[in-house]
Amino acid sequence: MPGLLPLLLLLLLPYPSHGDISATLPSCRLSNVYASFMVLQRAPQTTTLFGFALPGTNVTTVFRGRNLTALADSRGEWRQPLPPTAASPPSTSGESLFFSCSSGEVFSLEGILFGDVVLCGGQSNMQFTVKSIGDAPGWNGSAEVAAAAAYPGVRTTTVGQVFTSGTPLVELGAPPLLPWSVASPATIGCGDWNCTSAVCWFYGKFLFDALHVPIGLISSNWGGTSIPSWSSNATNARCGFPSAAVASVAAADASPSDAFSSPGFVAARLKGAYPDPNLPTVLYNAMIAPFTQGPMALSSITWFQGESDLIDNFNSYAASYSPLGSILPISTYACQQRALIEDWREALGSPDAFFGFVTLEPWFYPPPGTPGPLVEFRLAQLAALSLPKVGYASGVDIGDSTGPFGSIHPRNKREVGRRLANAALALAYGQSSVPWRGPTYKSVSFAKGPSSFKLTLELSNVPTTLALLTTPIPGATPFCQGEGRGGGIVAPDPSQCAWFSAFDDAGRVYNMTFGLTPDGRGLELEAPGSPSAILATSFGWGTWPVNAVYSAEGLPLEPWWCNSKNRCAYDLSRVLPSSVPRQ
Secondary structure, three states: OOOHHHHHHHHHOOOOHHHOOOOOOOOOEEOOOOOOOOEEEOOOOOOEEEEEOOOOOEEEEEEOOEEEEEEOOOOOEEEEEOOOOOOOOOOOOOEEEEEEEOOOOEEEEEEEEEEEEEEEEEOHHHHOEOHHHOOOOOOOHHHHHHHHHHOOOEEEEEOOOOOOOOOOOOOOOOOOOEEEEEOOHHHHOOOOOOOOEHHHHHHHHHHHHHHOOOEEEEEEEOOOOOHHHHOOHHHHHHOOOOOOOOOOOOOOOOOHHHHHOOHHHHHHHHOOOOOOOOOOOHHHHHHHHHHHOOOOOOOEEEEEOOHHHHHHHOOOHHHHOOOOOOOOOOOOHHHHHHHHHHHHHHHOOOOOOEEEEEOOOOOOOOOOOOOOOHHHHHHHHHHHHHOOOEEEEOOOOOOOOOOOOOOOOOOOHHHHHHHHHHHHHHHHOOOOOOOOOOOEEEEEEEEEOOOEEEEEEEEEOOOOOEEEOOOOOOOOOOOOOOOOOOOOOOOOOOOOOEOOEEEEOOOOEEEOEEEEOOOOOOEEEEEEOOOOOEEEEEEOOOOOEOOOEEEOOOOEOOOEEEEOOOOEHHHOOOOOOOOOOOO
């Protein structure tokens, strides 16, 4: 492994940090975030080119017959806004931009398209590649790879994952894992963990199908990393994390992110060459800040991250959080994600960019039957919905208990990308009729009988009707695959399953059968017993819910915990008395 370090350092030579003009590079050039075959953001936004030159150098950009001139400032940086430009025809091979410098250098960008640019960030579930989907029964990764040949209007690049920085960089510090490339089976099907992001690809593919404009995908992710690593110092300070200007790097022990890091990087980090990827700000500095220097305008950001923070925030959960207590444990993630959204939008010069995140999917942390913390962590994620043009893809039903990469890495990235794209179409592209959010709790009514009681649930976000599955999605729910539906109990054991539950004033928990209301838009629940009052109801309030209720449009019923006054946990309200038991 030590022998890889010189190779790594050699690879880094063409990518100087902090705008230093290396002797191996021209004295006038573009930042390395720009490359041939990329997509630049279309009108109405203004895309800005950014580069380096000796102070006082004139840089002329020839764009569609127009000469645009910029002057390098005292820091040796130049910026050239391009006129707002309509989307290119998606079938074209692209156009050229030519550059000449008063110091004599000439260079160009070839095969450029104008369209919508997407930044895809996060940890390993965003890093997960199309190739990794595989072809086990029920999966068809090879067909997805082959289908990429029909999408030359989608271009993609993956930022190198071998460089971290204690200070913000003005350009990328490492060569890309995948340079800007036209979508093809070769570029979409390359690599496990180190090529095209599957979620990013499917998001871009579905957007292209809906919009018919070029899509540019920038994957910038690193497995096993936490949200403070991807946040600027200002963002971390807003949410109580200390600033982390890493002036010098000490050798470090094993890091959770080492499994997703190149051997060369791990060797260099252990020698003290680079900061650990899990230190605050170091990935923002190295893998996001370079795109803010123009800034490079974009249309949307997708974000699949949180598993590391779930573990970090709740690693003492079993000892400190009993089945009784407040409905929302203390978490700073809600602050962190909201602050990151606002900061990235501003820094990237795209305040109206759509931001789509993925609520964490079922996985074996903690063991099934434990009421949290995963279900409550999703609440911290959902707090970001209070910001404009923020949506999500529900991951509550996208489990994969038999996946080759562990339950934390489900293979169904296609559905994640589809749901994210639908959220973007509805919230940012004016297609408000596109369904993107599953049914959610609205209200409940209680009817008491002599030997049983009924609850009628009214739901929101049901465009047409509900649909009931006879069994949960195969592979998505490894527990409690009960018999039947409607009058049958799909989840017979509330100690192991997250299902429809009711909680009465005597501390009893009822596991409810279910069926549709006559109009097909609500649910009728029933259980034996004669409680005098129901204090709260819940659905899916556990690590691995049983999902058998969907909208007719294919979106899952979202988990809830709501009291009799219709105050709900997913609204981040601490409303339940401590005397109410929790499933």
